Amino acid sequence: MLSSIRPDLYSSFSFKNSLAEAMPSVPHELINSKTLSWLYNASLDIRVPLTIGTIYAVSVHLTNHSERIKKRQPIAFAQTQLFKWLCVLHNAGLCLYSAWTFIGILNAVQTAYRITGDSNAPFSFNTLWGSFCSRDSLWVTGLNYYGYWFYLSKFYEVVDTMIILAKGKPSSMLQTYHHTGAMLSMWAGIRFASPPIWIFVVFNSLIHTIMYFYYTLTTLKIKVPKILKASLTTAQITQIVGGGILAASHAFIYYKDHQTETVCSCLTTQGQFFALAVNVIYLSPLAYLFIAFFLRSYLKSKSS
Template identity: 55%
Template sequence: MASGRTISDNASAILSSPPADIIFKLPIGIELPQGPPEGSLLSSSFHILMDIRVPVTVATLYATCVHILNRSRGQGAEPARFARTALFRWLVIAHNLFLCVYSAWTCLGMIFSLLRTVTEMSRTHSSGTSSFWRGLCSLDEGIWGHGLNYYGFLFYLSKFYEILDTVIILAKGKRSSLLQTYHHGGAMISMWAGIRFASPPIWIFVVFNSLIHTLMYFYYVSCGLNIKVPRAVKCALTTAQICQFVFGSSLAIAHIFVYYFDPSIGQYTSCLVNAGQTFALWFNVLYLAPLTYLFIGFWIASYVTKPQPPQVRGTSTVSEEGMLARN
C-alpha cells in the first residue's frame, strides 16, 4: 500500500489503490468534526443540525407534501390569489436575488479559502501536487478548518431555504416535477453527509454548485425584471448543470485514489481516512447519478424534441421555470 511508503521528496502526490479497510464500511461511531468558528452564524446549533433526523424528516415531509399537492390540484390549477399580486412578484425577485448573491459569496469565499490554504501549505512545506492535495484532504491543516466547515455548513442549511423554490412554483398553479422534488429532497441529505463526516470531496459540490446557482438565480432575477433572455443562454445553463454533475462526480471519485505526503508522520497518507468520508462520497455520487439522468432527459425534451413555444418578454416556459435553475 502507498500509505506505508516513506520518501524524502514531498513535492508530489501519488495515485494508488483505494484504502480497502474503509472503502465500503458503514460510518458507525464517528465523532462530529470541527464545526464553524465560535460566534459565527448558527455555530452554536451545529451539533443539533447535524443530527441525521433533521434532513431526513424535512426531506420526507417536503416530498410527501409536494406529492399530495400535485395529486390534489391536477393539471392547469389556478394560481393562488396572492401569486397574482405585485407584492408576490417582488418577493420572488428578492428571493432569487438573495440566493444569487449568497451563492456568489459562497463560491468566492470557498475559492479564496482554497487558494489561501494551498499557498500556506506551499510556504511551510515544499510546493507541488502534494501541498495541493494536503490542502484539500487534511482535516487538521487543510481547507476544512480554513473555510469549508463554515461555508459548507451554511450551504447545507441553504438547501432547506431553497424549498421556497417549490413553494413559488406551486403558488403559481404549476406542478413540481419529479426532478424538482428529487433534487431538493436529496440535496439536504447529501450535503448533510458531506459536512457531518467532513468528507474532503464535498468542497467540489460547494464550489461548483454555488457557481451554477449564481448564474441560475441571476437568470431568474432577469426574468422577474422583464429582461429578455435568449434561448441559447437557457440551453447553456442547463448544459452547465449537467456538466457540473458529471465532472464533479468524477473529480470526487478521484479522491479515493489520492495519497499525499504528510511531513508530520514522514510518509504518504490517504486523502480519505475513515468510513464516514467514503460513505459521504458514495452517497453524493449515487444521488447525482439519477439526477444527471433526469436532467439529460429534460435537456432533450426541452431543446431537442420539444417545439419552441412562443416566448413572452421576461418569462420562461413552465418546464424551464420548474427545472432550469432550481438546482
C-alpha cells in the same frame, strides 16, 4: 498519486459506527456564539435532513395531485405584485449568497494551498491534493464554515418549489429529487468532514450564482435569449457529471504530508467514504434527469 481504495473504508462498513464518529468542530467563526454553536451541532443530526426531506417530498407529491395543480390554477396571492417582488428578492438574495459562498471558498482554497506547501516552491499537485484532503487545511480555512451555511441553504431552496406550486404548476421529479437529495448529500459531506464536499460547494455555488441571476431577470420580465437558458442547463449537467467523477477520484488519491513525510490517503474514515458514496449515488440519477430535461426542452422543441 493514485492507488487502490483503502479496504478498511468499506470492507467492514457500518452506518451505525459512522454515526458514532466524532462530530466536526464548530467553525471558529461561530464558536463565540452559543446559539450558533448549538445550531451547528443540532442541525447535523441525521434526523434533520431526513425529516425535512421526507416532509418536503410527501408535501410536493400530494400538492401535485391536488385539483388546483391539475387545473393549472395559481393561488390568488401568486397573481399580486407583492408576490412578484418577493420572488425577485428570493432569487436576487440566493444569487448574492451563492456569489459570496463561491468567492469565500475560493479564498479558502488559496489559503489552504499556501499553508499546506512551501510558498516559495513551484506549483505541486501533491500540495494541491494535500490542501483539499488534509483536515488541517481547507476544512479549517473555510470549508467547514462556508460548507455549513451552504448545507443550511439547501433547506431554504425548497422555496423554489413553493413558488412553482403557488403559480399552479406541478413540481417535476427533477425539482423534487434535486432538492431532497441535496439536503442529504450536503449533510453527509459536512457531518463527516468528507474532503470531496468542496466540489459540491465550489461548483454548485458558481452555477447557482448564474442560475439565480437568470431567474431574477426572468421574474423582472427581462427577456433572456433561450440559448442562455440551454447553456445554463448544459453547465449544470457538466457540473454534475464532472463533479461526480472528480469526487469519486478522491477515494483513490494519496498525497505526501510535508510535515510528517508520510503518505496519506485522502479519505481516512468510513464516514468520509460513506459521504462520498451518498454524493456519487445521488448525482447519477440527477445527471439522467437533467439530460432528459435538456433533450425534452431544447432538442425536441427545436426539431418540432
